[in-house]
Structure formats: structure tokens, C-alpha cells
Amino acid sequence: MYNNGEQPLLEVNGLRxxxxxxQLQDVNFILPAGTIMGFLGRNGAGKSTTMRAIxxxxxxxxxxxxxxxxxxxxxxxxxxxxxxxxxxxPLMNNxxxxxxxxxxxxxxxxxxxxxAVEQNLERFEIPRDKKISELSKxxxxxxxxxxxxAHQPKLLLLDEPTSGLDPVVRTEVLELLLDFVQDESRGxxxxxxxxxxxxxxxxxxxVIDDGKIFFSEDKESLLDRYRRIVIPGDGTKGQTLCxxxxxxxxxxxxxxxxxxxMGGYVGYTERFDRFQKIATGNWYSERLTLEELFVLLxxxxxxx
Amino acid sequence: MLIHISQTxxxxxxxxxxxxxxxxxxxxxxxxxxxxxxxxELSKELMMSGITIRRAYQELERSGFIYTRxxxxxxxxxxxxxxxxxxKMEQVRGPLLxxxxxxxxxxxxxxxxxxxxxHIWQEADNDxxxxxxxxxxx
Numbered sequence: 552m553y554n555n556g557e558q559p560l561l562e563v564n565g566l567r568x569x570x571x572x573x574q575l576q577d578v579n580f581i582l583p584a585g586t587i588m589g590f591l592g593r594n595g596a597g598k599s600t601t602m603r604a605i606x607x608x609x610x611x612x613x614x615x616x617x618x619x620x621x622x623x624x625x626x627x628x629x630x631x632x633x634x635x636x637x638x639x640x641p642l643m644n645n646x647x648x649x650x651x652x653x654x655x656x657x658x659x660x661x662x663x664x665x666x667a668v669e670q671n672l673e674r675f676e677i678p679r680d681k682k683i684s685e686l687s688k689x690x691x692x693x694x695x696x697x698x699x700x701a702h703q704p705k706l707l708l709l710d711e712p713t714s715g716l717d718p719v720v721r722t723e724v725l726e727l728l729l730d731f732v733q734d735e736s737r738g739x740x741x742x743x744x745x746x747x748x749x750x751x752x753x754x755x756x757x758v759i760d761d762g763k764i765f766f767s768e769d770k771e772s773l774l775d776r777y778r779r780i781v782i783p784g785d786g787t788k789g790q791t792l793c794x795x796x797x798x799x800x801x802x803x804x805x806x807x808x809x810x811x812x813m814g815g816y817v818g819y820t821e822r823f824d825r826f827q828k829i830a831t832g833n834w835y836s837e838r839l840t841l842e843e844l845f846v847l848l849x850x851x852x853x854x855x
Numbered sequence: 856m857l858i859h860i861s862q863t864x865x866x867x868x869x870x871x872x873x874x875x876x877x878x879x880x881x882x883x884x885x886x887x888x889x890x891x892x893x894x895x896e897l898s899k900e901l902m903m904s905g906i907t908i909r910r911a912y913q914e915l916e917r918s919g920f921i922y923t924r925x926x927x928x929x930x931x932x933x934x935x936x937x938x939x940x941x942x943k944m945e946q947v948r949g950p951l952l953x954x955x956x957x958x959x960x961x962x963x964x965x966x967x968x969x970x971x972x973x974h975i976w977q978e979a980d981n982d983x984x985x986x987x988x989x990x991x992x993x
Contacts, residue, residue, distance in 0.1 A: 586905075587905070725902060726899070726902065733896075733899065735895065752898075752903065754904045754906035769906055771906050771910045837865075
């Protein structure tokens with residue numbers, strides 16, 4: 552189902568782009584077919600820049616982007632037939648109605664699926680005769696998603712599709728994405744700073760911080776290998792597992808970000824399987840939510 | 856399939872899916888050789904990522920509750936009475952162990968603890984009876 556030797560939907564290799572105050576540094580990741588990938592990062596971490604570079608809306612300084620094995624600038628027309636993109640500002644003419652927008656867009660794509668469009672418009676009760684400017688924020692997002700899916704692309708690139716939406720509309724958007732990948736030759740890359748949305752529906756999680764990819768990993772193994780470890784008591788046990796003198800040491804066998812708290816030590820391990828083998832005595836572990844993990848990893852860098 | 860998942864529970868999602876499907880099978884709501892929904896179908900139904908469902912199915916297969924035919928799907932396995940009884944005991948053992956440890960921490964006597972279980976069991980019986988009577992009266 553995931554990455555079983557098939558052609559990846561999207562490959563980003565060595566992507567670089569320098570701005571005066573920010574740079575993307577060597578961004579690498581792969582999106583396998585059949586996968587929803589959550590692209591997490593704080594505001595300004597480089598999510599939108601990466602997505603715009605994939606869509607060739609900005610010129611990268613360096614790097615290689617392939618969609619279904621095709622190179623992006625060279626085979627742009629063929630590639631764009633396989634991609635649906637919704638940016639952080641929807642590219643719809645506010646003065647047009649939904650009807651006119653659809654009639655305009657359909658002429659550009661041979662594989663336009665009018666039936667699916669009609670069904671989705673009805674399902675989300677989007678009026679065809681109202682001007683885009685008169686639609687609510689939630690309606691606009693759903694409308695641009697329907698538009699992006701209408702030509703049956705293999706890959707959806709969505710920049711913060713759920714941000715600023717109420718919980719009901721957010722759930723509807725997530726449902727649309729799960730619908731889309733029922734066909735396992737398809738995939739979605741959606742950026743978000745809402746970790747709960749990513750935790751819910753994403754198969755893979757890619758975290759970007761300060762223009763660098765932190766990790767890109769399947770969500771289940773990611774959440775499985777990290778643990779919060781609590782060591783009750785103030786004995787030497789906690790001290791050996793939590794070397795306070797070497798705070799930044801990121802050894803895989805011991806804990807990082809250790810803190811002495813009331814009644815014991817609290818630390819984190821990124822290799823729980825190994826920790827279990829070496830740690831003796833009295834301790835217990837807790838799983839982390841994606842939110843906790845995200846804050847732990849991206850916050851750690853600041854404290855250095 | 857009627858699967859109940861709690862979004863706020865600290866139990867990981869894949870484990871909730873596993874125990875819910877095991878429950879459906881153990882209680883006979885799903886028959887041997889009945890087909891399970893595909894990973895993608897269930898993922899959509901439960902609003903959960905496919906990889907989480909896939910992991911649950913893998914562990915269900917490992918624990919002998921389901922089997923998978925390549926290209927056809929996953930199906931409910933035939934389970935022996937002993938295996939089902941064993942599974943039921945496993946389900947109760949975990950929470951019970953926690954209670955026992957708690958009781959020991961608070962220096963309760965074993966006899967007191969056993970009395971308590973008997974008492975709670977009785978109470979639960981009465982509750983179900985009352986509920987049934989209530990339903991009959993409606």
C-alpha cells in the first residue's frame with residue numbers, strides 16, 4: 552500500500568531557495584502513492600515556500616522536483632494535469648460565480664469529471680449562482696478543493712486547507728481528502744500548523760522548521776519510537792539516565808531534555824525499543840501526541 | 856461495523872481499533888470468514904489515517920483474529936472457544952491488575968479486595984436488572 556517499490560507520486564531532492572531573511576536548506580522528502588502526508592511547521596517555517604517551489608510558482612536556487620517521475624519545469628503541462636493545488640490564497644476570481652468559474656476551468660483539462668463536481672457541490676451545499684466573493688470562508692475553501700480535484704489529479708497539494716475553519720467544515724475537508732485517496736494511486740500533501748488534523752488523517756508526517764526538514768516518517772512508527780520516561784525518586788538512577796552535564800547530547804540510548812521534577816526525573820527517548828533494553832529499575836513510559844512531539848522537537852532547538 | 860473510538864482516550868488509536876474489532880468477533884457480531892472492510896474504507900468511516908488501520912489489521916492478523924488473502928481482503932478467522940475465553944480474560948486482567956496494585960499501595964487486605972469485587976459484581980447485576988425493568992415499563 553505504501554512505497555512498495557512503486558513510483559513515488561512526489562520526490563523533492565535538495566531543494567534550496569534563499570531570501571534575505573529566510574532560506575530553504577536542502578529540502579528532501581518522498582510522497583508514496585496511496586498516502587496522505589501532513590506537512591507540519593510553525594508559521595514561517597518554509598511550508599508555503601516549499602509548496603510554491605513544487606508548483607513552480609517560485610524559482611528554486613537548486614534542487615530537483617519530480618512528480619510521477621516527471622521533472623517539474625521541463626514537463627510542466629503534463630505534470631499539472633496530474634496535480635491539483637490550493638494555495639493559501641485561493642486563485643478564484645471573486646467577481647465570478649461558481650458556475651462561471653467551473654465552466655471556465657473545465658476547458659483546460661481533458662479528464663474533467665463533471666459528475667464528481669456536481670455531486671460535491673450538492674454534498675457541501677455550495678451555491679452555483681453566487682459570486683465567489685459572497686461565499687463564506689469555509690465555502691470558498693471547499694469550492695477551491697472541489698475545483699482542484701475536478702480534473703482527477705493524482706496528487707493534491709494543499710497549503711493550510713483547514714486553517715481558520717470551524718470544526719464542522721474542517722471535518723468535511725478531512726473527509727474530502729480521505730475520499731480522494733480511496734483510489735490508492737493518488738496522494739495528498741497538506742500543510743498545516745494544526746497538529747490534530749495531521750494526527751487524525753495523515754499516514755506520513757513531514758516536519759519542517761527554520762527551512763530544514765526535521766523528519767519525514769510514517770506516523771505510526773514515529774509515535775511508536777518516542778516516549779516520555781518518568782523515573783520516580785531522586786536516586787542515582789535518574790542521574791545515570793539523564794546526564795544533566797551533557798544536556799544537548801542526543802544519544803539514542805539515553806534520555807534527552809531531562810528535567811528534575813518533584814518526585815523524580817522526566818526525560819524523553821527517541822528510541823524506546825533500545826531504551827527498554829538498557830534501562831533497569833523503576834520507571835514508566837507515556838506515549839506522546841503529535842502535538843507534544845512537535846513542540847518537544849522544534850522547541851528543543853531554541854533552548855540551545 | 857459498529858466501532859466505538861474515543862478521541863480523548865490515552866489509548867493509542869490503533870489499539871482501540873484492534874480491541875473493538877476483537878470485541879465484535881469475540882461476541883459473535885462478526886462471523887468466521889466474513890469480510891472486513893478494506894483499509895481505505897474503514898479509514899474513511901472512522902476518519903483515521905490508512906496507516907493506523909493497516910497497523911491494526913496487521914496486529915489482528917498476528918493475534919489470529921483475522922486472516923488476509925492477497926488481493927481479496929481480510930476476513931474473520933475461526934477461533935476456538937479456548938482462544939476466545941483466553942482473550943476475554945486478557946481484557947479483564949489489565950484493569951484488574953491496576954486495581955490490585957492500587958489496593959496494595961493503600962494496604963488493603965486480600966480478603967477485603969475480594970469482598971469488594973463480589974459487591975461490585977452484585978451492584979452491576981442489580982443495575983442491569985433495573986435498566987431492563989425500566990425498558991419494560993416504557
